[in-house]
Amino acid sequence: MSASAYPVRTLVDLEPWPAGAPSLAVIGQPVTHSLSPAMHNAALAALAARDPRFAAWRYHKFEIAPAELPRALRRFHERGFLGINVTVPHKEALLGLVESADPFALAAGAANTLVRTPGGWRAFNTDxxxxxxxxxxxxxxxxxxxxxxxxxxxxxxxxxxxxxxxxxxxxxxxxxxxxxxxxxxxxxxxxxxxxxxxxxxxxxxxxxxxxxxxxxxxxxxxxxxxxxxxxxxxxxxxxxxxxxxxxxxxxxxxxxxxxxxxxxxxxxxxSMLVHQGAHALTLWTGLEAPVEIMDRAARAAFAA
Missing domain, CATH: 3.40.50.720 (NAD(P)-binding Rossmann-like Domain)
Known part of the structure; x- marks a missing residue:
């Protein structure tokens, strides 16, 4: 499925989002051409074929401006999102907005992956x-x-x-x-x-x-x-x-x-997009990510 097949959502779309839906997302500005939804949804489908716990998991993309980031992170957490990928221009701003951070992210001074915790977000850097x-x-x-x-x-x-x-x-x-x-x-x-x-x-x-x-x-x-x-x-x-x-x-x-x-x-x-995404998926699911499936899906989406 091509990148354009996934709608670009905004902060407004979070307001009616069903609380507790097992959702993941990539956020940034711009995100229109992001291949992450195609790559991650293909991986989730493969995981669901082996484990029904993942049958309802879905990955979305959201256009979030820098001024919206603090509110967006709170809203994503309130609506039950399980994890978030973060791209430009937000990677360096994240560490001041999260509950905790992995040592690698702290050393880098930047993060690109968030994992839900009961009280907020834990930041990681899979780059x-x-x-x-x-x-x-x-x-x-x-x-x-x-x-x-x-x-x-x-x-x-x-x-x-x-x-x-x-x-x-x-x-x-x-x-x-x-x-x-x-x-x-x-x-x-x-x-x-x-x-x-x-x-x-x-x-x-x-x-x-x-x-x-x-x-x-x-x-x-x-x-x-x-x-x-x-x-x-x-x-x-x-x-x-x-x-x-x-x-x-x-x-x-x-x-x-x-x-x-x-x-x-x-x-x-x-290749870096695929492997950093695979690491993020492992952080969210606790399972080894299907890297080959993610690679094929990313390349097919790019070609489309």
Whole structure:
């Protein structure tokens, strides 16, 4: 089923929502083209075929503006939602609005998954685990021992950076256009780095001494459908080895197009969407997520 087959709901739709309906959702702005409902509802159908407890579970998408977020989280909880995925622009704002947070989310300073508790929400960050699993699937290797050049300093980048440091990358260089946000992220990451070289740089002027043979990860929205250009010129980086773009729409961003022209192994973010979603589903259900079914459903929805 395509992304457009699922209606985009709003905060108004929560008012008459039947209390206690076993519901899940993705929230953000925008969410129109989110593949998460198709992916998660396919997974829920597979779980229901084995366990009737999940027969009535459904996953929805809600357009929630930043100013609406506090009220929306209260209302989702009041109406009995069991879990929520959170996308841009809310990932960094969540931690100040929840009852508790997983240590990884606290370390990242950003969350993308909420699990219902009796008194509110517990926040998790599955971006890091999703990225690591996606890189293994697409490139066949772990993050450990790999030099990484990470593009961006927002919510998605925070989860990726913490995972890179915890997995023991050889070095981590983070590029961003805004100096203040980059400085804040580097300060937050410094206690986690240990002996791993950690540095920042301006995306419009990459230094010549960045690590050679690095895995380049784009965690910015530059290149997203409707957005022109690439976050960095790959020819300005010293001999990158592989390129991973967290964006999956379009399937080939300008950054990945340049990587192809340079003959570099490359992959888009559809695999990360699937694996971070699978981790979230496990948090909600307590069961192993059917990753292959989720992957097929996401790819079919994207193709449609």
């Amino acid at each position: 890091g685990s999703g990225l690591a699993a996606a890189l293994r699937a697409d490139f066949g290797g772990p993050l450990a021992g790999t030099p990484v050049i990470l593009l961006g300093a927002g919510g998605a980048a925070r989860g990726a950076a913490v995972r890179c440091l915890r997995d023991g990358v050889a070095a981590l260089a983070i590029g961003n256009r805004g100096a203040d946000r980059l400085r804040t992220l580097l300060a937050d990451l410094a206690p986690l780095a240990g002996g791993i070289p950690l540095r920042g740089f301006a995306l419009d002027a990459p230094p010549a001494d960045l690590p050679r043979g690095a895995l380049v990860i784009n965690a910015t929205t530059v290149g997203l459908k409707g957005s022109a250009g690439a976050p960095v010129d790959l020819t300005q980086l010293p001999a990158p080895a592989r390129v991973y773009d967290m964006i999956y729409n379009p399937a080939e961003t300008p950054l990945l197009h340049q990587a192809a022209a340079l003959g570099l192994p490359r992959a888009n973010g559809l």
